[in-house]
Amino acid sequence: MDLRQLRYFAVLAEERHFGRAARRLSLSQPPLSHAIRQLEEELGAALFVRTSRQVALTPAGAALQREAQAILQRAAEARLLVSDVAAGRRGRLRIGFSGSTVYRGLPRIVTAMRAQAPDLEVILREMNSGEQVEALLHDELDAGFVHLRERPDGLDGTLFHAEPFVLCLAADHPMAAAGAGDARLIDLRDEDFILFSRSVSPDYYESIIALCRLAGFLPRVRHEVRHWLTVAALVAHGAGIALVPRSLAGAVAGIVCLPLPPSPIRSETWCVWKAGAPAPGVVETLLPQVRGGPVLP
Template identity: 55%
Template sequence: MEFRHLRYFLVLAEELHFGRAARRLSISQPPLSLNIQQLEASVGARLFERDSRGVRLTAAGRAFRESAMALLAQAEEARLLAREIEAGAVGRLRVGFVGSMLYRGLPQRLKEFQARYPGIHVALTELNSQEQIDALLHGELDAGFVHTSRVPDELATTLAHREPFVCCMPAKHPLGQQNTVALTDLRGEPFVLFSRKASPDYYSRIFDMCAAHGFYPQIRHEVRHWLSVVSLVSQGMGIAVVPAAMARSGMAGAAFRPLADATVPSEVYCVWKQAPDHPARDHFVEMVRLAASVADI
């Protein structure tokens, strides 16, 4: 049984006339009759009564008609779904992110993406950089946002966001009276620092920028999330050097001041596995690239 047989059957079942059905199908009557015979042989039942009074559906034919219509409808749905998936218009996209991306435009990017591709279901998972890299390698994520461009060869990256570091301090800290804070002003201050294990790049970046100004930070606390850094600072448990976006966290009790010194920037990269083919992911990565180019990072 082939889909052609089903189409021929349904047209004949509607017309109940071989000549009219053949004309609708743009074929002659003999091929139509042959295909109906092949279908009946495949089904193992007569689907039409043929006599001098015309053509009529048998009881088996009437029952088969419902199933044939459903089969062709399902086949058409499958065809359309395959085309939409190939075009990246439907599907599921699993995106990992570091917490700071909530203040670095990720919600806005996702809203734009969902408006453009409403058929794609996006599932978010907050993980640190190394956890995302592991999940990508094991096929558990389709794309992620991490604090490093140093990733395994199987992964590709594109710069998603760049911004300066700022000083985060308790709201009543004396340095809050200044418009800008020099890194040397932080000598001897207890630091709250992003965990080396969670993001070795960020840890070494902040450590190195302090060392370049003649001191090593006195690390009091290490945490796994930027919000945790800001929260501890807001409770008077130290100072921190954080990405500028964290000033938008709205954490009561924390104050933020620009650094007076030129420092390396804070960067986030979009990362994904280069294979297998994934049109929805590719649309998402292209949107990230476009947003970055518009921001001129």
């Protein structure tokens, strides 16, 4: 048996008339009759009683009708499932992100995807950028939001977000109280700096060192941490000062963030996925949300 034969049989079983069934199937009558005879020969049983006036189901035909309906329904469901998965409307989307992406629109993206594809399971995994790149290359993630200045080798992607760095000070810092005009980094060259760990995110580390070099000094790095919120919290408690992406300005109480003079050095977030093949359907579902909301101030 094949699905074509079962479909022909099911329509004839409903219509009980070869002419009407053939018209419904957009066939001429001989191919329909031939397909039904083939099916009966394969099953070794008569499925219909044919007279000059009517076509009636035999007991074997009635039994097959119930099974055929179930099989055809299951085939239709399987076809729909495959189509939905291929189009990214169903399945599982594993997204890597670092904590600061929460302040750059990730919750909005997840909410929009749930509304667009309610049967798609979205799984978020917090990792630093290096961990995400490794996970993507080993097919442990479908997409990631990495904080790098360029797209890594082996990955395709699109720039999602770019923003300037700002000076992060404790609320009781003298410069925070002044708060007027752009901050001058050179005036803070003797302060202790809190940086994102070089081992966790070398791009962020080098970006901040480069900003200080442009201002005419090398920062005195006192503390290295793994999360931006830890940077901001330590600043709030007077452990030092920091340069952070502008989107983190309101992330922690007790800090003040001041703008810096314009600079080509910015904090960039890329949405990336494994290269070398068409993007999976679930990634194609993600991309309109990513491309619809990049922030490039």
